[in-house]
Amino acid sequence: MTDTRGSARRGRRPGDSGTREAILDAARGRFSSEGFRSATVRAIAGDAGVDPSLVMHFFGTKQALFVAAMEFPINPADVVPHIVGPGIDGLGERLVRFLLGLVDELGEANPMLGLVRSAVGHPDAARMMREFLGEAILDRVAAAIEADRPRLRADLCASQIVGILMARQILALPELAAADRETLVGVYGRTIQRYLTEPLDPR
Amino acid sequence: MTDTRGSARRGRRPGDSGTREAILDAARGRFSSEGFRSATVRAIAGDAGVDPSLVMHFFGTKQALFVAAMEFPINPADVVPHIVGPGIDGLGERLVRFLLGLVDELGEANPMLGLVRSAVGHPDAARMMREFLGEAILDRVAAAIEADRPRLRADLCASQIVGILMARQILALPELAAADRETLVGVYGRTIQRYLTEPLDPR
Structure with a gap:
């Protein structure tokens, strides 16, 4: 006792x-x-x-x-399978809709912003983020891609998604910050879908 | 004397x-x-x-x-007119080719990385960068756009360009960092061109 x-x-x-x-x-x-x-x-x-x-x-x-x-609000392992699971059709739009929803919900309390801040200032933090993003998200997305060079395609998607976070949340470019979410889901969803499926070198 | x-x-x-x-x-x-x-x-x-x-x-x-x-290596006022001047055709590819060339040439000594670092950590620095980017680059690009919502389109371009810098230089995502420049000029050039010219809401 x-x-x-x-x-x-x-x-x-x-x-x-x-x-x-x-x-x-x-x-x-x-x-x-x-x-x-x-x-x-x-x-x-x-x-x-x-x-x-x-x-x-x-x-x-x-x-x-x-x-x-890192006090993340979600574990990608819980979420990514639901987004990727239904297959490559519409995956771009599902990824962007989820991300923008999460970002809007979290607002200033978004711990991803803290991680971006660390990564930008410290190579060790950048490596930590690169490796976690790679294993927890990008390798999982790449596994769903049927086209050539799946991991490069996942990296291309990541470059647009990180750019959305930077330009809309951190720089707060005025028209982008004011744009309605569904317009952005459409525009960025089509970009991500192209990175997932279209020829990388159409020549 | x-x-x-x-x-x-x-x-x-x-x-x-x-x-x-x-x-x-x-x-x-x-x-x-x-x-x-x-x-x-x-x-x-x-x-x-x-x-x-x-x-x-x-x-x-x-x-x-x-x-x-800010010890920038170039003044956008000297460069942007040459990139934008020839018109909207091929503008996406010209923008991306110029940016990737500059980034590769500057390497670690890239003062834009310092500005991104400040912007990510300090709202005042983010405002400074937003306003300078807006006047020096984005308003000039927007002026060349014939489609609707030109400044939103310029902001969309900026979100992919900042994302390239983040994902390739700072996070150094492996396949993206290793990809050859012409592949990226093609892939990202087509994205930027879409943001400049294609319908934002194709429905």
């Missing part, structure tokens, strides 16, 4: 928010310094002074741990 | 690099705090302790003063 409480006081029981915070702190440190790919759950657990199985018990996957450490 | 030298020693003669630096410092301060549009040559001259005519003697235009203050 006193065992459980004693353990809790030492801060090393599943469900203990002190332990959870220690893992998240350790994760932020490892992901920032080593990137998303090289940072291991084992090393993060070691830094937090817990068993790796406890990290997996709390978070399930390394991607989910990253999402929690 | 001694007049000229005496004047130079006091640092207030045209051609005096101390005066030039004082003007550039004053310009950076005013542009950062008030934005590109509200900062006046008169106020900048006042801060530098010189006559406004001397600022114009050194720099010619407020845009050129901004370009010098």
Whole structure:
């Protein structure tokens, strides 16, 4: 009986928010310094002074741990399959509609803006974002592409999507910031769809 | 005879690099705090302790003063007319070819990256960049567009161009960073051309 409480006081029981915070702190440190790919759950657990199985018990996957450490509002692993799943037809529009909806909903509290800020200023943060985006989103989108050079096509999509975030949210270009969402879903959805399906070199 | 030298020693003669630096410092301060549009040559001259005519003697235009203050490698006023001048046909490809050539040439020393970094972290810097981009580039591009909503179209182009810079240079997405320039000129040139000319709402 006193065992459980004693353990809790030492801060090393599943469900203990002190332990959870220690893992998240350790994760932020490892992901920032080593990137998303090289940072291991084992090393993060070691830094937090817990068993790796406890990290997996709390978070399930390394991607989910990253999402929690960065305080993202969603885990791409939960969302991307629903967007990509129905197939390549209309995928551009589904991606843009989801992104613009999320961005409008989050507004200034959008933690993606913080990640963009870090990535722009710090090469380590840029690597972390590149590797996470790659594994969590771009490789999943590329897997749905039937045309040649699927990962280049996913990168092209990412370049327009990051550009939307920059130009509409951060620079706030006036006509773009004021444009209604459905117009942008149509215009950008067609661009993304072209990147997903059309010949890269039509000559 | 001694007049000229005496004047130079006091640092207030045209051609005096101390005066030039004082003007550039004053310009950076005013542009950062008030934005590109509200900062006046008169106020900048006042801060530098010189006559406004001397600022114009050194720099010619407020845009050129901004370009010098930010240490841009080029003044858009010198370049954009040559790209836009030949007309709307092929404008997308000319814009992208120029941008990618410039970005590859500048590499890490690209001062546009510094401006993007500031804009992402500081709303005042974002406003400064938005207003300068607007007057120096986007309004000039919009003036060449014959279709409806020209400035929204110019903003759409800007969103893809900023996205190229972010995804290829800052995030360095692997396939995009490795792609050959002519492939990207073709793919992105067609996107920009669509934003310039095609119906925004084809329904």
